[in-house]
Amino acid sequence: MRAIRRFTVRTVLPAELAALGELVHNLRWSWHPETTDLFAEVDPRLWEQVGHDPVALLGAVDPRRLAELAADRRFLRRLADAADDLRDYMSSPKWYQTLPDAARAIAYFSPEYGIAAPLPQYSGGLGILAGDHLKAASDLGVPILAVGLLYRHGYFTQSLSPEGWQLEHYPSLDAGGLPLALLKEDDGTPVKVRVGLPGDRVLHAQLWVAQVGRVPLLLLDSDVADNDTAARDVTDRLYGGGTDHRLMQELLLGVGGVRAIRAYCRVTGHAEPEVFHTNEGHAGFLGLERIRELTEARLSFDEALEVVRAGTVFTTHTPVPAGIDRFPVDMIERQFGGDNAWPTVPVERILALGAEADPGRFNMAVMGMRLAQRVNGVSELHGEVSREMFKDLWPGFDLDEVPIGSITNGVHAPTWVGRELMELAGRELPSLIERARGWEGIQKVSDADIWDIRRTFRHRLVEAARARLRASWRARGASDAELGWIDDVLDPGVLTIGFARRVPSYKRLTLMLSDADRLRSLLLDADKPVQIVIAGKAHPADEGGKKLIQQIVTFTDQADVRHRIVFLPDYDMALAQFMVQGCDVWLNNPLRPLEASGTSGMKSALNGGLNLSIRDGWWDEWYDGTNGWAIPTADGVVDPDRRDELEAAGLYDLIEHEVADRFYDRAADGLPRRWLEMVKHTLTSLGPKVLATRMLRDYVVDLYTPAAKAARLLSADSYAAAKAFAAWRLRVTKAWPGVRVEHVETSGVGDAPEVGADLELRATIALGDLEPGDVLVQVAYGRVGPHDELLCPGYLTLAADDVDDDGRAHYSGTVPLDRTGAFGYTVRAVPFHEIAASPAELGLIVVPEEPAGMTNGTLR
Ligand SMILES: *Cc1c(COP(=O)(O)O)cnc(C)c1O
Numbered sequence: 001m002r003a004i005r006r007f008t009v010r011t012v013l014p015a016e017l018a019a020l021g022e023l024v025h026n027l028r029w030s031w032h033p034e035t036t037d038l039f040a041e042v043d044p045r046l047w048e049q050v051g052h053d054p055v056a057l058l059g060a061v062d063p064r065r066l067a068e069l070a071a072d073r074r075f076l077r078r079l080a081d082a083a084d085d086l087r088d089y090m091s092s093p094k095w096y097q098t099l100p101d102a103a104r105a106i107a108y109f110s111p112e113y114g115i116a117a118p119l120p121q122y123s124g125g126l127g128i129l130a131g132d133h134l135k136a137a138s139d140l141g142v143p144i145l146a147v148g149l150l151y152r153h154g155y156f157t158q159s160l161s162p163e164g165w166q167l168e169h170y171p172s173l174d175a176g177g178l179p180l181a182l183l184k185e186d187d188g189t190p191v192k193v194r195v196g197l198p199g200d201r202v203l204h205a206q207l208w209v210a211q212v213g214r215v216p217l218l219l220l221d222s223d224v225a226d227n228d229t230a231a232r233d234v235t236d237r238l239y240g241g242g243t244d245h246r247l248m249q250e251l252l253l254g255v256g257g258v259r260a261i262r263a264y265c266r267v268t269g270h271a272e273p274e275v276f277h278t279n280e281g282h283a284g285f286l287g288l289e290r291i292r293e294l295t296e297a298r299l300s301f302d303e304a305l306e307v308v309r310a311g312t313v314f315t316t317h318t319p320v321p322a323g324i325d326r327f328p329v330d331m332i333e334r335q336f337g338g339d340n341a342w343p344t345v346p347v348e349r350i351l352a353l354g355a356e357a358d359p360g361r362f363n364m365a366v367m368g369m370r371l372a373q374r375v376n377g378v379s380e381l382h383g384e385v386s387r388e389m390f391k392d393l394w395p396g397f398d399l400d401e402v403p404i405g406s407i408t409n410g411v412h413a414p415t416w417v418g419r420e421l422m423e424l425a426g427r428e429l430p431s432l433i434e435r436a437r438g439w440e441g442i443q444k445v446s447d448a449d450i451w452d453i454r455r456t457f458r459h460r461l462v463e464a465a466r467a468r469l470r471a472s473w474r475a476r477g478a479s480d481a482e483l484g485w486i487d488d489v490l491d492p493g494v495l496t497i498g499f500a501r502r503v504p505s506y507k508r509l510t511l512m513l514s515d516a517d518r519l520r521s522l523l524l525d526a527d528k529p530v531q532i533v534i535a536g537k538a539h540p541a542d543e544g545g546k547k548l549i550q551q552i553v554t555f556t557d558q559a560d561v562r563h564r565i566v567f568l569p570d571y572d573m574a575l576a577q578f579m580v581q582g583c584d585v586w587l588n589n590p591l592r593p594l595e596a597s598g599t600s601g602m603k604s605a606l607n608g609g610l611n612l613s614i615r616d617g618w619w620d621e622w623y624d625g626t627n628g629w630a631i632p633t634a635d636g637v638v639d640p641d642r643r644d645e646l647e648a649a650g651l652y653d654l655i656e657h658e659v660a661d662r663f664y665d666r667a668a669d670g671l672p673r674r675w676l677e678m679v680k681h682t683l684t685s686l687g688p689k690v691l692a693t694r695m696l697r698d699y700v701v702d703l704y705t706p707a708a709k710a711a712r713l714l715s716a717d718s719y720a721a722a723k724a725f726a727a728w729r730l731r732v733t734k735a736w737p738g739v740r741v742e743h744v745e746t747s748g749v750g751d752a753p754e755v756g757a758d759l760e761l762r763a764t765i766a767l768g769d770l771e772p773g774d775v776l777v778q779v780a781y782g783r784v785g786p787h788d789e790l791l792c793p794g795y796l797t798l799a800a801d802d803v804d805d806d807g808r809a810h811y812s813g814t815v816p817l818d819r820t821g822a823f824g825y826t827v828r829a830v831p832f833h834e835i836a837a838s839p840a841e842l843g844l845i846v847v848p849e850e851p852a853g854m855t856n857g858t859l860r
Helices: 014-024 027-030 031-040 045-048 056-058 062-069 073-091 125-140 229-233 245-268 285-296 302-309 331-337 347-353 362-369 378-392 419-428 439-443 445-474 482-488 509-513 516-524 543-556 573-580 600-606 617-622 642-664 673-691 693-739
Strands: 106-109 144-149 157-160 166-169 192-197 201-212 213-221 275-279 312-315 326-328 360-362 374-379 495-500 530-535 566-569 584-586 610-614 628-631 741-747 758-766 775-783 794-797 799-803 808-818 821-831
Touching: 014 031, 014 062, 014 073, 027 439, 031 056, 031 073, 045 056, 045 166, 062 073, 062 445, 106 610, 125 144, 125 201, 125 213, 125 275, 125 378, 157 445, 166 543, 192 245, 192 808, 201 229, 201 245, 201 445, 213 245, 229 245, 245 326, 245 360, 302 312, 302 693, 312 326, 312 600, 312 693, 312 794, 326 331, 326 482, 331 347, 331 360, 331 530, 331 600, 347 362, 347 673, 360 362, 360 821, 362 378, 374 445, 374 693, 378 617, 419 445, 419 799, 439 673, 445 573, 495 573, 509 516, 509 543, 509 642, 516 530, 516 610, 516 642, 530 573, 530 642, 543 566, 566 642, 573 600, 573 741, 584 600, 600 617, 600 673, 610 617, 617 673, 628 642, 628 821, 642 673, 673 693, 741 821, 758 775, 758 821, 794 808, 799 821
Parallel strands: 106 144, 106 275, 144 213, 275 312, 312 374, 495 530, 495 584, 530 566, 584 610, 610 628
Antiparallel strands: 157 166, 192 201, 201 213, 326 360, 741 758, 758 808, 775 794, 775 821, 799 808
16 A cells, blocks of 8 residues: 655754764764764764765654763763854855845755755756755855755666666655744745736745755745645646646746745745846746846836846756747746736836747847846857857847856865865865965976875775665666676776766767667777766656667676666766766766756866866867867768767777776886876866866856846935946837947058057048937047957047037047057947946947948058
8 A cells, every 4th residue: 555645753862962963963963974974873873874964864753872972971972062162163154255236145946956965956067066056155255045946756867677678766755854943924834926827826835944054045935735736736846747847846936935035034044035036047037027026016017127127147058949948928927917916017018028020939048148247158059158158138239249158167176175185284284275375386296195085085985886786787677686797886996987868869868879880899898998987867758768778778787797887866966976086087068069068077177087078168268288188079061970979989999099098008107197197187287276166266256246236226215326237227118229330530541551540540430319428439449350340449439529500429539559550440339328238238330331431451
């Protein structure tokens, strides 16, 4: 019989052990091994049995053992120390507390979070990144208040059928058995948020709080008795269900999420956020809810929009149009219109925010960009790809002026770096992990010490892989008697390559099978063998992805290679930790440029692994020729099979001629000196860059603080500046068709301009109904390409000289000709207001109708 409902009966801890409850309920334990050591001591055998899940440990531990510990002075002393350490961590001033003018609080919204293995609320990179974002924020004292959904079944766990087909299981999670606390009103009743649905329905949710170090993470849970069955199931699964289901989830996350924050701040006295950060489009409805709040407080829609834009940061993660989150327009119309409309927020205005080229679609990414004054991609290359992808929102602007920047992802070192290496760093290079300086110190660590740690990590991976492989074969129906060979699977002395990630087609799980004979000979090489550890989940609806997994599994099942290549089911954070630590080489072969950033290679690098990757995402930016290997990309090759073949051949060549050679090149003392030189160079060159703390500092300095300042400015004096700015935007937008560049003339250079000369420039601009102060007139100048296009132009603002009675204004300035070669210039006018974050803020621009001012002289 199956239970219809499950819950966890929590242990009542003896008073002496109360601090243990505190430690378990702050997820900081997940990156603080001293705390997990203490948990292990509670009952070492049970700790292993429960898979290092402290809530499960406390749920299962024998009360007699607790009584024993309550009388154990040594344990109590250690417990008190750990509790003190946590309290100190929670309250001591950190980096953020030294910043002037920083935001009082920042709300962070994400559809998934990868915090720790026992809280499986993530499917892949997006969630892991969000988890690392919160942990690094906590370490730096950044006052983030995070919001997400609590999925009753999380994401699926993966196993394999005897035929190697992916099977999915959705474990029933019980919030009471997770490190979560229900948010309650003062009178003890659970806090509820409500979101109205069409047809007089209401979606209710309760709020669970996960404490991630200093950062509270609010998780909305629709599985409450007030809801009808359909509404209860809104938070059943991560990325399951159809479009309707997705809309309900995104409504709850965005609209419900803002309401959850308001409730949390009311109940706990937490500071209200000044900045709202949307991690990918899924939470975009949060901007609508904030507009609703402000319009109900008597701002007009346009004024509210300005306030919201100023304080919103939007991060896009998708480099392909097909990956963008969109809804049918009529679904949005039904949700936000008719009997469910918000009186102060016209549905037409909402539809306009998500309007895209296809009139039937409502585009969450486009809405994200219209609701946020600051937008970023997640690597430099992805920033470029995003500017190209969304350039139509800013017509007339050059690509490099499309206001989408980039902040390259990072990873949380204490979560991903193996303990021995963290301890070595702590001993030899104090506070390396928190600061971005001092990494050169790695060079002083002895080769033997680093190799020792690398070997320990590889050993540990081999052990874990055998255990997982055995469990997988049992689940596939094998008996122990048939599984003796697993004792010899993988060799702790052999060069180990790792490949683990989700399995969308662009990541090309099976590229390594492109020439199976060649792969086989690399694996079975008598002198320089390699072994490969593979893991990854395909989305449950992705049959193609499951086929790829089956192909890999079928290959790894073959008796002649199965000791050298394994597929380990159920890729999760725990397996990722073993792999990024234990693999010597981290392989990534996406179809460039479809990997927005990628982070697993960063985790590997921080552990002294070497990346072997297509130059995509973060690797395009930070590969320096000697900190790993770049698989040559066949970017221009149109035939996908041919491209795969070429890139796979490049991969095999690299492994055979560079990677394996170097790994097996040993000095008299057995150390691979040339390998370790590369490991040290990897740590020195990549270490400071790939840290999530570096990423957080970038977000704080480049986005959060400017957004907080802008939001404060607009909100001051009963939103005086917001009202003025909104009125200005309306006036300028209306008058803009009257603005023209009428005339441009130059002097100061003759027929044969020479470098060092000054180009004197005068422009006449018809301003129509605008004032000179409304407009910025600039000359754009620099090198020109074959079609007179300006390449990476410089901009110089021209000075306003005078205005004629008929509204023509005259501008002038001097452009220094400081470089030889083909040179060109043009003049443009854009709206100007000090509150605008970029010249492209209004998406308005005029340039001369003819490229009249262009000279294409060649400078000598
Ligand atoms: C780091 C990580 C990812 C993301 O890896 P990518 O390199 O971005 O594909 C996905 N899943 C898990 C479990 C991870 O730890």
